[in-house]
Amino acid sequence: MNRIQESMEKIQASEELRQTTLQYLGKQRSQKNRFNRSFVPKLILAAACLFFILGTGGYSVYRIPVSYISIDVNPSIELGINLFGRVISIEAYNEDGQDIIKHVALKNTPYLLAIERLMQDENYRRFLSGDAQPVLTIVSDQPDIMMEELNTDEFLQKYGAQTYTSDAVCMKEAHMHEMSFGKYRAYLELSEYDQNVTVEDCHGMTMGEIQNRINRCRQNHAGGNKNGHNGHHRNASGH
Numbered sequence: 001m002n003r004i005q006e007s008m009e010k011i012q013a014s015e016e017l018r019q020t021t022l023q024y025l026g027k028q029r030s031q032k033n034r035f036n037r038s039f040v041p042k043l044i045l046a047a048a049c050l051f052f053i054l055g056t057g058g059y060s061v062y063r064i065p066v067s068y069i070s071i072d073v074n075p076s077i078e079l080g081i082n083l084f085g086r087v088i089s090i091e092a093y094n095e096d097g098q099d100i101i102k103h104v105a106l107k108n109t110p111y112l113l114a115i116e117r118l119m120q121d122e123n124y125r126r127f128l129s130g131d132a133q134p135v136l137t138i139v140s141d142q143p144d145i146m147m148e149e150l151n152t153d154e155f156l157q158k159y160g161a162q163t164y165t166s167d168a169v170c171m172k173e174a175h176m177h178e179m180s181f182g183k184y185r186a187y188l189e190l191s192e193y194d195q196n197v198t199v200e201d202c203h204g205m206t207m208g209e210i211q212n213r214i215n216r217c218r219q220n221h222a223g224g225n226k227n228g229h230n231g232h233h234r235n236a237s238g239h
Contacts, residue, residue: 063088064083064088070183076097078180081111087110089107091180092106103123116118119156135207139170139171143165154194166171
């Protein structure tokens with residue numbers, strides 16, 4: 001059993017999964033006198049298959065991100081999330097974000113808990129002062145499920161978090177500009193109203209500043225349409 005324990009410790013799966021497997025094998029071992037010898041090879045084969053699944057395929061599945069969440073205020077942080085809803089990668093796209101992830105434990109935690117830890121962090125909360133709101137952007141094959149979880153989470157509602165969806169193309173373009181895909185999505189929306197705005201401009205702006213400009217452009221655009229003309233302001237794109 002000691003060898004089994006040592007083997008399990010090397011598997012980078014969740015603690016619950018390791019303990020369940022060890023308990024199962026321990027129970028089978030304690031009951032070995034109830035079984036005839038013909039059952040022993042079957043038990044060994046089953047254990048070997050289980051270890052193979054956990055040690056190779058299980059680990060491979062665990063460490064592959066299938067969804068991403070970009071969390072932007074001024075810190076811009078992206079979380080890679082695996083099939084089990086656990087955070088397996090963390091990337092920061094500005095100095096504020098890099099400073100935050102140095103001392104907040106996010107990896108291998110459920111993604112909602114990881115977001116909650118961020119919001120509760122003393123350093124992170126400095127950026128939530130005033131009317132600043134966290135903006136969460138999702139890239140996933142099942143965005144509706146994640147959007148529902150985020151929008152019904154009471155903790156996030158407390159902070160008035162705004163949620164959006166994006167796609168892999170946007171994420172790839174964002175990373176080419178060394179920007180989180182959440183902030184890049186906001187830049188793309190702003191550029192629909194203001195054709196003069198650049199990625200470099202948005203690099204130097206907080207997410208709140210970008211959102212405020214978008215809101216002003218929306219209002220100006222709506223007002224221009226109501227009055228029967230467009231392009232009333234210099235920064236309006238006229239569409």
